[in-house]
Amino acid sequence: MTSSAPISTDTTLTGERADLLEALGKTRFFLRHTAQGLTDEQANKNTTVSELTIAKLIKHVANTEKGWVDFILEGPSAMAIDETDWAEAWHISEAETLEVLLARYAEIAERTDELIASLPSLDLAHPLPEAPWFEPGTTWSARRVFAHLIAETAQHAGHADIIRESLDGQKSMG
Numbered sequence: 293m294t295s296s297a298p299i300s301t302d303t304t305l306t307g308e309r310a311d312l313l314e315a316l317g318k319t320r321f322f323l324r325h326t327a328q329g330l331t332d333e334q335a336n337k338n339t340t341v342s343e344l345t346i347a348k349l350i351k352h353v354a355n356t357e358k359g360w361v362d363f364i365l366e367g368p369s370a371m372a373i374d375e376t377d378w379a380e381a382w383h384i385s386e387a388e389t390l391e392v393l394l395a396r397y398a399e400i401a402e403r404t405d406e407l408i409a410s411l412p413s414l415d416l417a418h419p420l421p422e423a424p425w426f427e428p429g430t431t432w433s434a435r436r437v438f439a440h441l442i443a444e445t446a447q448h449a450g451h452a453d454i455i456r457e458s459l460d461g462q463k464s465m466g
Contacts (some may be wrong), residue, residue: 305409312408312438320401321447322464323353325450327390330459336391339458346459347384347393349452353445354397355381361404364411364434369420408438417438424456 305313327335327346335347362370373381414423414435422424431442453464 295348308414308435309408312390312435313405315442316401316404316408316438316445320397321450323350323445323452324394324397324448325464326393326449326456326462330390330456332389333422334459335393336384337459339455343382344451344455345384346452346455347388347390348382349448349455350390350393351384351388352381354393355399356444357397357404357441358400359417360437361400361407363432364407364416364437367418371421404441405409407434414438 327350330346332347335350335395336345338345371463411434415433417431417433417436419429419431422428440443448463456464
C-alpha cells in the first residue's frame with residue numbers, strides 16, 4: 293500500500309504527521325550522534341556488562357524500523373522471524389562498518405518518513421503476529437506503530453549514550 297506519487301520536497305506537513313516526523317527525527321539524531329567520530333573498533337566495543345555496542349544498537353534499530361514499516365505495508369506476515377534471523381540481527385560482520393550501518397539506517401529512515409507523509413490514513417491497522425510479547429488479538433494502527441518506533445529509538449539512543457559515555461566520556465545531551 294505504498295503511494296504511487298513521490299513525495300514532493302515542496303510539501304510542508306503539519307499536524308500529527310509533522311509531529312511524528314519531528315519526534316522520530318530527534319530520536320534518530322541522538323542515536324546517530326552517539327556514533328559521531330567513532331572508529332569501527334570503538335563502535336563495536338563493549339563498555340558495560342551488556343553485549344550491546346553502538347554498532348549493534350544502530351543495526352537493531354534499523355532492522356526494527358524496517359520490520360515495523362513492512363508490517364504497516366504488508367501485515368503481520370512481514371514480521372515473521374526465526375531464531376537464526378534473530379541471532380544474525382545482533383551480529384556485526386566485517387562488511388558492516390559503522391559507515392555502512394549508518395547509511396543503511398538513513399535509507400530505512402527515508403522510507404519510513406516517506407510513508408508517514410504519504411500513507412492515506414494513519415488508521416490503517418493490522419493484527420499483531422502471534423508472539424509471547426504481544427497480547428493475543430491486539431491490532432495496531434500505523435499511528436501506533438510510528439509512536440512505538442519513536443519510543444524504541446529513544447530507548448536505544450539512551451542505551452547508546454551510556455555506552456558512549458563509558459567509552460570516552462562523551463555525552464549526547466550534556
